[in-house]
Amino acid sequence: MKKITLSVVALTMTMMSFGQTQCKSLTKDSVQCKNTTKTEVLLCHVHNPNHVSSSDKVTVICSGMTKKNTKCKSKTKDITGLCHNHRKQ
Ligand SMILES: [Zn+2]
């Protein structure tokens, strides 16, 4: 049992380090921003000066996966980064 618990902890920590991180910036009320970010600068889209606004639509390759478990090759301008096939309707 102890071994299982340890591996769960390790897995959780791995997921945290590779997943979303809380923005390190402070809000106007001097509390830590609750937005999460995946950027290396640890700033959310609100606090990151380099963030590209969603109004500046850029065509990206869909981040979805096909049934064959390969990356989708469709292009999209959707802010989710998913093509019309992978977006939830
Ligand atoms: Zn923030």
Ligand SMILES: [Zn+2]
């Ligand atoms: Zn797609």
